[in-house]
Amino acid sequence: MSGRRRSRIERGRAPAADPLAGARRLPRSFFARGPRALARALLGRVLVHDDPEAGRLAGRIVETEAYGGADDPASHAHRGRTPRNRAMFGPPGHAYVYFTYGMHHCVNVVCGREGRAAAVLLRALAPLAGLAAMARRRTPREPAALARGPASLARALGVDRRHDGADLTRGPLWVADAAPRREGRRVARGPRVGIRVAVERPWRFWLAGDPHVSRGAGAGPEPRRRPVRAPRRHGAGRERR
DNA sequence: CGTTGGATTGGCT
DNA sequence: GCCAATCCAACGC
DSSP states (O other): OOOOOOSOOOOSSOOOSOTTTTOEEOOHHHHOSOHHHHHHHHTTOEEEEEETTTEEEEEEEEEEEEEOSTTOTTSTTTTOOOTTGGGGGSOSSBEEEEEETTTEEEEEEEOSSTTSOOEEEEEEEEEEEOHHHHHHHOSSOOGGGTTBSHHHHHHHHTOOGGGTTOBTTTSSEEEEEOSSOSTTOOEEEEOOTTOOSOTTOOOEEEETTOTTSOOOTTSOSSOOSOOSOOOOOOSTTOOOO
C-alpha cells in the first residue's frame, strides 16, 4: 500500500486491454511475514506467469490458505525438512510447487523468514490475461472455472515442478500489486480444504462472494461466515504463529 | 523395499 | 454424490 502515483485506473467498466498496466512486482519484503498475514495480503494481488511459450498468463488471487511448519500438523513441513518441501524452508518470496495425486501441481508462496517453514497455497484466481491460452489447457473452459482450485490454477498458468523454488521477485513467475485490489469485497475465512487435522484453525481465506472461489471439496459451497459455536479459546491453548 | 494415501479434479453412477 | 486416475513422498519393517 504505498501511495504510488499512477493515472487512475479505469473506474467502472473499462476495456481490459492491459489489466497489468502500471503494475509493480511485489518485493521480497512483502513476503517476509507469517502465513496467515500473507494469505490475507495476497488476496486481490495478481499472480503472473510470463510463459515463454504461451505468453502472459495472469489472474487475481481470490482464495488462499496458510500453512505453517512444525507447529502445523496440516503442513507438508510438519515433520521437518524433506526433499519435497525444502523450498518451504528457504527465503520468502519463492515458490513451493509440489506434485500430487499423480497428476496435479499446486503453487505456494513461501513466506516468513528463512529456516522456518511457512507458505501460502494459492487456491483460485480470477483470470485476467491469457484466457485463451488457459482455456486451451483446461477442460472446463468456462472463464470462471479456468483457475478455480489449486491444481486447476497451476494448470491454467502453466506452473509445474520446474518452478519449485523459483524466485518470485525475479523470474517469469511473479506477483503483481495491481488495482483494483478487492473491489470492495470483504475477506471471509474458514477451515482449510482437504485437511483433516487442525480443523479448528480457519486458515483458508477468500474474497466473499467472488465467483472464482473454489467450491472447496466437501467444505460446502459458500462456507458460513461463522459456524455458530466457534469455541474461541482465550489464554491457554494459544499457539504461536 | 513394500505400502499407503495425498493441501485434487472431472466425469459418471 | 462418488470414485478412478496415476505418481511418488513419507514411513514402517
